[in-house]
Amino acid sequence: MTVSPISDRLADVESAVADGRTKIDWAYEHMPILQSLRADFEAEQPFAGLTIGMALHVEAKTAALVETLAAGGAEVAITGCNPLSTHDDVSAALDAHEAITSYAEHGVDETGYYDAIEAVIAHEPDITVDDGGDLVFRIHEEHPELIDSIIGGSEETTTGVHRLRSMDADDALDYPVFAVNDTPMKRLFDNVHGTGEASLSSIAMTTNLSWAGKTVVVGGFGQCGRGVARKAAGQNASVVVTEVDPRRALEAHMEGYEVLPMAEAAKKGDVFITTTGNRDVITPEHVQHMQDGVILANAGHFDVEIDLDGLADLAVEQRAVRDGVREYKLEDGRRINVLAEGRLVNLATPVSLGHPVEVMDQSFGIQAVAVRELATNGDAYDAGVHEVPDALDREVATIKLEAEDIQIDELTDEQAAYLDSWSQGT
Amino acid sequence: MTVSPISDRLADVESAVADGRTKIDWAYEHMPILQSLRADFEAEQPFAGLTIGMALHVEAKTAALVETLAAGGAEVAITGCNPLSTHDDVSAALDAHEAITSYAEHGVDETGYYDAIEAVIAHEPDITVDDGGDLVFRIHEEHPELIDSIIGGSEETTTGVHRLRSMDADDALDYPVFAVNDTPMKRLFDNVHGTGEASLSSIAMTTNLSWAGKTVVVGGFGQCGRGVARKAAGQNASVVVTEVDPRRALEAHMEGYEVLPMAEAAKKGDVFITTTGNRDVITPEHVQHMQDGVILANAGHFDVEIDLDGLADLAVEQRAVRDGVREYKLEDGRRINVLAEGRLVNLATPVSLGHPVEVMDQSFGIQAVAVRELATNGDAYDAGVHEVPDALDREVATIKLEAEDIQIDELTDEQAAYLDSWSQGT
Amino acid sequence: MTVSPISDRLADVESAVADGRTKIDWAYEHMPILQSLRADFEAEQPFAGLTIGMALHVEAKTAALVETLAAGGAEVAITGCNPLSTHDDVSAALDAHEAITSYAEHGVDETGYYDAIEAVIAHEPDITVDDGGDLVFRIHEEHPELIDSIIGGSEETTTGVHRLRSMDADDALDYPVFAVNDTPMKRLFDNVHGTGEASLSSIAMTTNLSWAGKTVVVGGFGQCGRGVARKAAGQNASVVVTEVDPRRALEAHMEGYEVLPMAEAAKKGDVFITTTGNRDVITPEHVQHMQDGVILANAGHFDVEIDLDGLADLAVEQRAVRDGVREYKLEDGRRINVLAEGRLVNLATPVSLGHPVEVMDQSFGIQAVAVRELATNGDAYDAGVHEVPDALDREVATIKLEAEDIQIDELTDEQAAYLDSWSQGT
């Protein structure tokens, strides 16, 4: 039940630290927003005297955030938010930092996982940073006495925010938590560019197939679907979109994409990519219309977008035909190839590297300023789920522009007055 | 003061009616949404017994709307909303319809203009349809006794809605008016595709210049700016974006466009297109940096986006060098070419044809269902400005999809339940 | 039979010269290649003592070439190459130049046209510049005694080059002529960018229709077809390509376009644009499958690409429905709209302005260096049709780069040696 830091558990700590350091440095080298914030934090020490408890995927990009918070004066205690996503070398490199204690270890069992959560909580954090909400939930359930001294928290994911809103609706969330997931900066770039690009690269590098001349069916035309469609068209694929919403369908049509019901699209597609956030986007009924050798991948959400159980029932045979590709053979001999077992194809194939570095730079940039907001202005927020203030989201945009050395114009007083006269009436 | 219909005032009515009919038929041939609605209206007669008063640009596309309302059983009285935008032949063709009386005449003076407004009001309309709000204002000011019997109105433009909201804020708007301008269907397609495409075509056909290899500076990255940028890049121009908003600037950067302050962009641009909805986007200070022979055009808003007075002060000479092009010669000999006197380049050059037909089909489709909503369900709306209900906006999207013979999927019960469980918490 | 210069025939010469000057200045302002060459020619006077006879479309862009040759010391005599393409004001402005005599007049009859050709020949040109070959043919037929003193000529068009090659094959071409039409610089930019952009702009400004969401069928995937397809896709049209060549068809497929036989494409298209250089690309059989309201346009070649006679036979009624649009009504009521009477849509609609200025700058830049080559190195060429030497084509590319202030790298000696070792074997 008492868990010691990762460094106590590794055979060759020095080597692990060196490997982890190389990985972290690579990510940080390409994270201009965190670089800029770290410089500010080093100068201003906004977290001096505060302890931050974190439960996130402990890999290189996250580590760049952790070290950025530490640079701002925080004591950090961290563990993983998923037993399989921890890189032990990164965990060791973090633990080697004098202001950071890392408990994350790859592949621990459920007991070990929650022991590590407890170990973080034992640091009595002033601020919590979660990916999935485990710290918040555990503290509310097991350590309510700590809540009074907690300034607030932030939450990275849709799922976590969803759970926190449920708590909040039941009046059961007793400190303020920022919903980092919902910010424009995160949603727009992550979904359109991050998911779009990484999904296509992952599919190409898993299958050894190319895009030019392929018919790519994109299930759903939300932010992710738009990203996948644009990036696929940008590789000279012919894009077909399916939708359930008439306005989105019309938007897709006006972009120049073909819009079809899935049952029709099924006949034309070479590659199918679901992005809906819903279940059963591709069902056995659709599969019945598909050509031999098609590729099915999910870039939207959980592994329910493709009805794999239904597909398994339909198939007379299943087998792994490549790393990351499962073939379902139908009675008439057609082969249906499912990537990454229907899980997110940009994250879950053997070659996937998780979200691109720049995407996480933006996302973690918002985390960093959200934590700074708690540290410097936490009193302003009541218990409950809060949107990240728009000014913070815009601040991160500004930092990124400056990091990229991009200047923009400013409204003159006359221009501001002119706009004002419009928006407020004469 | 008593105005008679246009037909009483034309020398050769028959020929005018024939010419107007040809123009209207061309537009209507390419307006599938109005075609579909007209078929419904003919069957259902939603406007039977109602009089509709209208003040819109009386040209071919508008006429297709007017005849669609008449087909639904309405008596229509119409006049123009701008003395210069009326096509007399279209006006005559409308007036030839037994259920329509048109008072619109090109080039009338202010007295004639308001007399015609009065003539429309004299029909005691049950519903008003405005472009700029003149009918609503006149009725409130001069004929308040009519208000009790008026079901409601609809307003096409930003400017009109702006004025109506001011009235509403003063509790001075005494019947419900739909703000057609603000609907997603209108905003998205009109701005991105309509303004984008028509601006570029108008510039090309006014200047005889091509886009490939040109550096096009787009002032502003709102909906219009995005449209202009995408369409210009789609013609192989190199696009530079200027912005005052860091998040929009970053979006432009992530699209792959160069982002610069206008003072820097001024040095690189061959063509400058403002789309901000603000004033002074291009000022004499910027012009000082420009190359000889640059083209300046406005695709955003009023003729204040380019500071023409400032430019005139800077210039040592001005002259018209082509239809729709005014050259400002600077002291050092450089020539700055302003299109359409800084007014909307997609509407105001000699070759411009107004918005594309399909854009107005969408916009007028919303007008038609908004008027139908008033006719069939007007009691549900209090006095004041109302958003067009989202269901109506989506209905028009659905009609367009059907008209284009595009089928889409429907949510199954299981899918709807799944989404529901997400959005509402477990 | 004796023709006097245009200035002798105009009522108000001064005003015509002023108007023509404005038009020429506009074009020249946007022709950086000619600007650069003119500066060189002024300094070097390569044409001092030479007379150049020209028969070209006498409009503003051509005038910029004529004045550039004059600036290099030439005496120029010019007339039109088509009685309908001459702008009298441009002709007058040229004639006002002391070194230029212009005989071109709009709308002259056949006798007047050939009299003007004779008037140019009477100047006993040392070099001829043709568009269609009339000067060359007339000299060979009627004034063979002049041939000995002629250094050579250049020919702008496909048709002219075609006729000259026939003469050459019969050993009947007695002086060297450069085939300007066939150079890479002309073909690539003119066809892909010039034809592509100008065709789409002309169609949009003739019909008031937009491209987004339209299905555009491009007949042929040669250089023009590629240009039209790319530019249409760049306006968010969905592009369908028809071809007779399997490799080109496959290229179109690999670009992401749908490839269909015309009979199938006919069912899907909203707009059809032929670019094949062949006849009967769209026939009555295809028209039978088309939707009501389709647009047919030709961007390839002569007015035979669309079988208009066949279409006329099929139609029960024909009429002009807009400037530049002829409607053919079929028995079942469907309306087929043909633009510009099937002639080149980028040149022959009422709003068309001919090729974009920059395209002609490139084409006339090659003319200018070809004429300079004759003037300075004419002895090197035997009688017959000659390709423009590749070095001259590249020189024009270099001039354009310099004019646009674009620097490029140079091969180092080591790199040149490395390439050399590859191309010549070890």
Add this chain to the structure above:
Amino acid sequence: MTVSPISDRLADVESAVADGRTKIDWAYEHMPILQSLRADFEAEQPFAGLTIGMALHVEAKTAALVETLAAGGAEVAITGCNPLSTHDDVSAALDAHEAITSYAEHGVDETGYYDAIEAVIAHEPDITVDDGGDLVFRIHEEHPELIDSIIGGSEETTTGVHRLRSMDADDALDYPVFAVNDTPMKRLFDNVHGTGEASLSSIAMTTNLSWAGKTVVVGGFGQCGRGVARKAAGQNASVVVTEVDPRRALEAHMEGYEVLPMAEAAKKGDVFITTTGNRDVITPEHVQHMQDGVILANAGHFDVEIDLDGLADLAVEQRAVRDGVREYKLEDGRRINVLAEGRLVNLATPVSLGHPVEVMDQSFGIQAVAVRELATNGDAYDAGVHEVPDALDREVATIKLEAEDIQIDELTDEQAAYLDSWSQGT
């Protein structure tokens, strides 16, 4: 010196055959051209009685070709063309075919490599298929007595063709060899789409970086450069092109790309991709201008495009920072990251899979018909290097269209006559 087939040398042949079979089946499933040709060959047995000797990269895609030739009646003996590219399981699966003997084994030393070549030659092939020319050279040097009975050969690569042309120039090539590398079908799709897409995917999956908003400098605007530029722009990168040829530079400019000398591009780029086929495209002088953290990759040719020796001299430290990424640290701390040690990034990173399957389908389709041409019409070819007849290249295009179920039009007699009248003169 006597080498036995791979199956004699593996511990668990059965398992290797099964693994190899799975890999081959995946590739073949996505190779419609070979599928179509195999069906024909099975019916027609064009290779009945012939022995084909092959030295190619023995991996899954190649195996699909080998089995296609065997299906046409050939006895095949095969070995690798590079000791490191052989997959033993694929080799074993081939060797398990009764008509195929495979000698290829991964990682053999030079002696083993040439022994295997000899083993293939000992089969006394009627036709040779080479990748690099080793079979042809070895036969000419060591076994000239076999040449009389050899019908001919085919060669896959640029390098091989280059060496064969040198032999031919010295009159030392004594049987006909087809230069498969130079065909339009191979060059166009392989370079533009294959290299373009695979290079970008490989870089993304090696670095975990995204493309949106990046400045990508493409060295060279030949076929590969165009492909890389287009695909990068299609992922929302901002593309800068460097060139030494003015016409290509101008083409790039007219596409809308920025064109700069490398010394200037060096200051702006985030990622640099060389595609020139030349050496020293990126030199220490350029590196001096680069930003910290840039990525250098080569997609053109040998590992000389980036001057790695010069970079090593410049660096104060080198180390591997990720699989496939070497960091060169400069004196001032800037880090320059070189991918795949400067070798082809689409082939040589740890995640690279070689050319996409469809690209090799096209390339091997040409190989298959070239071999068929030798088998059925070999007498028609003299000793020496031959272009693959255009009709064969077009045949492969036709097969691909049919496999993709794409129909195209055919010229009518009238159209053929019309074209003919044009190309031959009246």
